[in-house]
Amino acid sequence: MKDFSYYAPTEVVFGKESEEQVARLVKKYGGTKVLVHYGGQSAIRSGLLVKICNLLQEAGIEYVKLGGVVPNPRLSLAQKGIELCRQEGIDFILAVGGGSVIDSCKCIAYGVPYEGNVWDFYLGKAKATAMLPLAAVLTIPAAGSEMSESSVITNEEGDVKLGYSNNLSRPKFAIMNPCRTFTLPPYQIAAGVTDMMMHTMERYFTKDDDMDLTTDLAEAMLRSMKNAVFAVLKNPEDYRYRAQIMWGGSLMHNGLTGCGVEEDWSTHQLEHELSGMFDVTHGAGLAAMWPSWARYVMHENLSRFVRFAVNVMDVPNDFTDPEGTALKGIEAMERFYHAIGMPINIKELIGRDITDAEIKEMTRKCSRDYQRTCGGLKALKAEDMQAIYQMARG
Ligand code: NZQ
Ligand code: ZN
Numbered sequence: 001m002k003d004f005s006y007y008a009p010t011e012v013v014f015g016k017e018s019e020e021q022v023a024r025l026v027k028k029y030g031g032t033k034v035l036v037h038y039g040g041q042s043a044i045r046s047g048l049l050v051k052i053c054n055l056l057q058e059a060g061i062e063y064v065k066l067g068g069v070v071p072n073p074r075l076s077l078a079q080k081g082i083e084l085c086r087q088e089g090i091d092f093i094l095a096v097g098g099g100s101v102i103d104s105c106k107c108i109a110y111g112v113p114y115e116g117n118v119w120d121f122y123l124g125k126a127k128a129t130a131m132l133p134l135a136a137v138l139t140i141p142a143a144g145s146e147m148s149e150s151s152v153i154t155n156e157e158g159d160v161k162l163g164y165s166n167n168l169s170r171p172k173f174a175i176m177n178p179c180r181t182f183t184l185p186p187y188q189i190a191a192g193v194t195d196m197m198m199h200t201m202e203r204y205f206t207k208d209d210d211m212d213l214t215t216d217l218a219e220a221m222l223r224s225m226k227n228a229v230f231a232v233l234k235n236p237e238d239y240r241y242r243a244q245i246m247w248g249g250s251l252m253h254n255g256l257t258g259c260g261v262e263e264d265w266s267t268h269q270l271e272h273e274l275s276g277m278f279d280v281t282h283g284a285g286l287a288a289m290w291p292s293w294a295r296y297v298m299h300e301n302l303s304r305f306v307r308f309a310v311n312v313m314d315v316p317n318d319f320t321d322p323e324g325t326a327l328k329g330i331e332a333m334e335r336f337y338h339a340i341g342m343p344i345n346i347k348e349l350i351g352r353d354i355t356d357a358e359i360k361e362m363t364r365k366c367s368r369d370y371q372r373t374c375g376g377l378k379a380l381k382a383e384d385m386q387a388i389y390q391m392a393r394g
Pocket of ligand 1: 039040041042070071098099100101139140141145148149152180181182183184185188192
């Protein structure tokens, strides 16, 4: 079993009307002047943004608003946010939205006390040692950024999407009211559940077979999400299952399902090039990549793929044919993706054939100019990445 450090400092306030507590929580964590950061329309349409601002105002907390975060959040808006925070003397950042808004907040929070260009952190040229405190009022369960140490930002110059992880960026608190997710369109529900399941699958497919507790927890969470998604697609106002998905999204990416094992984030790395280049929804991009990655690497630990097939995807175990059982598990996952409206290859994702030149460019970017490998179960070299993109073209 691998040694590990588990750090999940975020205070979670969960349930109906939980946003009523926002001002108390901002004060508790030292905020006196807040940047309220949000996305396009959903938080305005639902009235959540006005409600949050009113609650802050009533409690005597000053705030400034900055909207316009788009999925695959852009560096340019974060840079605007950094300037705004400096001009206004902001000491706390509040995200009202999903992973994209929270990640944009994290980028702003890193940038305010930093003298250089905040993109340095994402390029790996600098390590943040200070940042503004931040918190989230979550409106879409998916990315898990409300408890994670990561943020993923797209630099429009070159369409490069890069992540930066630092424990400093874990939100101080996360307010989660499942009723606020009732308005999510089916595509976002499905992409969100795909993403959260992948956060656990990227930790589950490992060479380390000796951490049964982590493996059992992972399988239970994957089964719960797989069942819950159908209930909410059928009935968007199903509180019971909305709530389980919302909590699942946080638990599946706060580190719990990676304790004691080596992780493998290849599917995410391969997908980031797809969303960087084609601006697709992250969860849908993962569904388009995972089956090809799985077929490419499954022999690195076949028994894990058999276990997944049997314990998560309900495939009968053919003890005489482990490879066949593993493949049936991958096929069952593809049927699951189709059943919830997700693609299983790049053609289905972007609606056309991808070109050889585009595959070459994604390979170059994913391998950082042929300089890095990625993945723990199998360390993918540039030629492996290219082969997986080819398999996934559809
Ligand atoms: O902008 P608005 O109008 O709010 O619309 C959003 C957006 O179009 C909409 N939405 C959100 N809440 C809603 C709603 N629509 C109706 N009702 C509501 N209650 O949903 C759309 C998607 O929102 P977004 O925040 O982009 O989704 P998600 O949470 O999936 O975040 C995706 C981003 O997170 C990154 C991804 O790469 C992607 O950029 N990730 C961040 C991670 C992290 N920080 O730990 C890990 C993940 O692996 C992921 O890479
Ligand atoms: Zn993800």
